[in-house]
Amino acid sequence: MERKLRVAVIGGGIGGLTAARALLLRGFDVHVYESSPELKEIGAGVALHPNAMKALRSLGLEEPVRAVGYQSSLQQLRTWKGRTISSTDSAATAQRFGAAGCTIHRADLLDVLAQSVPAKAVTLSARCAAVTTGDDRGIARFTDGTEAEADVVVGADGIHSAVRASLFGPDAPQFTGKICYRSVIGVAALPARRIEPYEGLWLGPHGTLVVYGVRRGEAINVVAHYDDPSYQHESWIAECDRGEILGRYRRWHSSLREMFAAGDTWYKWALYDRDPIPAWTKGRTTILGDAAHPMLPYLGQGAGQAIEDGCVLAAALGKLADDPSAALQLYERSRRPRTSRVVLTARARGDDNHLVSPVAALKRDMLIAVRKRFSKDVTGRGEAWIADYDAGSPEALAG
Numbered sequence: 001m002e003r004k005l006r007v008a009v010i011g012g013g014i015g016g017l018t019a020a021r022a023l024l025l026r027g028f029d030v031h032v033y034e035s036s037p038e039l040k041e042i043g044a045g046v047a048l049h050p051n052a053m054k055a056l057r058s059l060g061l062e063e064p065v066r067a068v069g070y071q072s073s074l075q076q077l078r079t080w081k082g083r084t085i086s087s088t089d090s091a092a093t094a095q096r097f098g099a100a101g102c103t104i105h106r107a108d109l110l111d112v113l114a115q116s117v118p119a120k121a122v123t124l125s126a127r128c129a130a131v132t133t134g135d136d137r138g139i140a141r142f143t144d145g146t147e148a149e150a151d152v153v154v155g156a157d158g159i160h161s162a163v164r165a166s167l168f169g170p171d172a173p174q175f176t177g178k179i180c181y182r183s184v185i186g187v188a189a190l191p192a193r194r195i196e197p198y199e200g201l202w203l204g205p206h207g208t209l210v211v212y213g214v215r216r217g218e219a220i221n222v223v224a225h226y227d228d229p230s231y232q233h234e235s236w237i238a239e240c241d242r243g244e245i246l247g248r249y250r251r252w253h254s255s256l257r258e259m260f261a262a263g264d265t266w267y268k269w270a271l272y273d274r275d276p277i278p279a280w281t282k283g284r285t286t287i288l289g290d291a292a293h294p295m296l297p298y299l300g301q302g303a304g305q306a307i308e309d310g311c312v313l314a315a316a317l318g319k320l321a322d323d324p325s326a327a328l329q330l331y332e333r334s335r336r337p338r339t340s341r342v343v344l345t346a347r348a349r350g351d352d353n354h355l356v357s358p359v360a361a362l363k364r365d366m367l368i369a370v371r372k373r374f375s376k377d378v379t380g381r382g383e384a385w386i387a388d389y390d391a392g393s394p395e396a397l398a399g
């Protein structure tokens with residue numbers, strides 16, 4: 001009997017578990033190595049746009065994700081003072097792109113992904129220190145001195161990837177001068193006790209505010225971006241004082257201040273940007289997700305792109321199973337141009353969202369309205385190419 005291709009996935013986060021699920025569905029012998037002692041996520045939400053939902057559909061995970069997520073009926077884009085710039089009907093978005101988006105707590109998404117992979121295929125408390133890779137196999141070395149050899153090694157170990165560093169050396173993060181505050185707030189604690197008055201995207205001078213429902217609408221996820229060159233700590237778990245947020249947004253719409261006041265625990269992190277890297281693959285080792293293309297959060301595509309990567313990697317290995325090195329090159333050819341474009345578009349979007357000049361902001365808002373009206377651009381921001389993509393379709397593989 002022919003031996004199954006062995007794939008070692010380093011990292012059991014959103015990208016690693018999705019890749020494992022996709023590879024298992026194609027019959028590969030997959031094992032995930034995760035550094036944490038349990039599969040868990042930080043307390044925050046994540047937006048899954050239509051492209052991410054189509055990819056999850058191709059893995060049989062759309063329904064379980066929707067069952068624990070939240071779906072808005074209207075996507076509102078507003079100014080910091082509350083004027084509506086645009087409203088997009090979610091049903092129209094779903095019809096246009098072939099799937100509705102969904103917003104979800106990261107822990108709930110990770111639970112769905114973890115349940116889709118057998119527990120025996122995951123080793124916890126396994127921190128990869130480095131990989132060596134050749135023409136016929138890759139070897140991951142762990143900090144406890146153990147090793148895992150596989151036909152293919154996949155680095156899905158996040159923004160500070162040890163696999164990427166091992167293949168290509170250290171990266172060069174650039175501080176953007178922008179920071180982010182976030183909190184998850186129970187709807188019962190909100191003054192309106194409803195999501196809709198706050199929900200959507202708010203754009204103002206120096207800032208962007210993103211608010212959406214999670215946990216079937218029992219809570220809202222708030223991500224508040226602001227220009228601040230003085231805070232440069234790139235951590236997702238550093239807490240901060242609520243008074244700081246209230247001060248920052250004191251001139252924004254009054255309903256937002258009430259919402260901020262309802263948040264008990266606030267986190268603060270500095271946003272770093274990294275240029276797209278010119279290669280992901282060496283021999284039998286490749287990378288995916290944040291390890292391959294860390295990006296700014298302005299398009300809400302970090303998780304979506306990681307999920308797409310997993311689907312396309314599995315499809316490439318499925319197509320060229322007898323030549324895994326060629327399959328990894330096919331995967332990279334298929335994914336790197338798209339993700340690089342997403343990285344650069346997210347960078348530009350941050351600047352466009354934070355415009356300070358009222359004239360420039362008005363021009364932006366008018367352009368959004370014109371695009372929506374005359375170009376049939378659903379969101380008015382020229383990003384239909386992102387949601388149009390279907391990672392589960394044969395066209396996702398480069399020719």
Ligand SMILES: Cc1cc2nc3c(=O)[nH]c(=O)nc-3n(C[C@H](O)[C@H](O)[C@H](O)COP(=O)(O)OP(=O)(O)OC[C@H]3O[C@@H](n4cnc5c(N)ncnc54)[C@H](O)[C@@H]3O)c2cc1C
Nearest residue numbers: 011013014015035047128157158289290300301302303304
């Ligand atoms: C607060 C917040 C909000 C976000 N909001 C959105 C959003 O709305 N929409 C969106 O699409 N994206 C969002 N993102 C980005 C998105 O979460 C990431 O892009 C996505 O998680 C990338 O998945 P990943 O699997 O590549 O990395 P991660 O999710 O970071 O997973 C990496 C995994 O590897 C493990 N690991 C790390 N090092 C090692 C090692 N050496 N050995 C073994 N295991 C290791 C980690 O413990 C982790 O489990 C957000 C991110 C944050 C922090």
